Amino acid sequence: EADIYQTPRYLVIGTGKKITLECSQTMGxxxxxxxxxxxxxxxHLIHYSYGVNSTEKGDLSSESTVSRIRTEHFPLTLESAxxxxxxxxxxxxxxxxxxxxxxxxxxxxxx
Amino acid sequence: QKEVEQDPGPxxxxxxxxxxxxxxxSNSAFQYFMWYRQYSRKGPELLMYTxxxxxxxxxxxxxxxxxxSKYISLFIRDSQPSDSATYLCAGPNNAGNMLTFGGGTRLMxxx
Numbered sequence: 001e002a003d004i005y006q007t008p009r010y011l012v013i014g015t016g017k018k019i020t021l022e023c024s025q026t027m028g029x030x031x032x033x034x035x036x037x038x039x040x041x042x043x044h045l046i047h048y049s050y051g052v053n054s055t056e057k058g059d060l061s062s063e064s065t066v067s068r069i070r071t072e073h074f075p076l077t078l079e080s081a082x083x084x085x086x087x088x089x090x091x092x093x094x095x096x097x098x099x100x101x102x103x104x105x106x107x108x109x110x111x
Numbered sequence: 112q113k114e115v116e117q118d119p120g121p122x123x124x125x126x127x128x129x130x131x132x133x134x135x136x137s138n139s140a141f142q143y144f145m146w147y148r149q150y151s152r153k154g155p156e157l158l159m160y161t162x163x164x165x166x167x168x169x170x171x172x173x174x175x176x177x178x179x180s181k182y183i184s185l186f187i188r189d190s191q192p193s194d195s196a197t198y199l200c201a202g203p204n205n206a207g208n209m210l211t212f213g214g215g216t217r218l219m220x221x222x
Contacts, residue, residue: 031209042214043155043199090154098143098203098210102154 023091
């Protein structure tokens, strides 16, 4: 089982601010993912990475960007937050098989 | 066509009932499927995974795959109020390179 951490857990921020959501895992997994999920709605993949210096966009278009400089760390950045970015952001990691292990999520509110 | 589909519910049952949750999938080439449980405002938790056809049992939970009909099921015996959550099935996407998730079925077990 993976240990995967996300900070902050909750964030309320004003429009136009730059924010970075942190995600770290301690299992040495090569694969990491970011999902966006509105309350009661399905998961939408917005970014993924298969290793250091590798990042790809997911199925859902997002104004966010990601980086993967270290295996254990996969931060997500919004350069200028808008109310439409209000959502829950979930980070996940996985090893050689298909399983994904999720963090607790960051609930973002942009006012 | 969505790669993995499930009825969103909600499904409401009395405590102690047997629950049946179902998904259909489109990629017939793959043999690896998962069930996740997601409590409100939390990240999804890997509940069970199963290979190929047949059943896999873990305590009160049984996962079943029917490859001929592209149908996967999760059965919960002696359901408890603590089982109230959204259950997501997951399988390989059409490209076969990562997991894709169903929209989730919300289950409510009433005392």
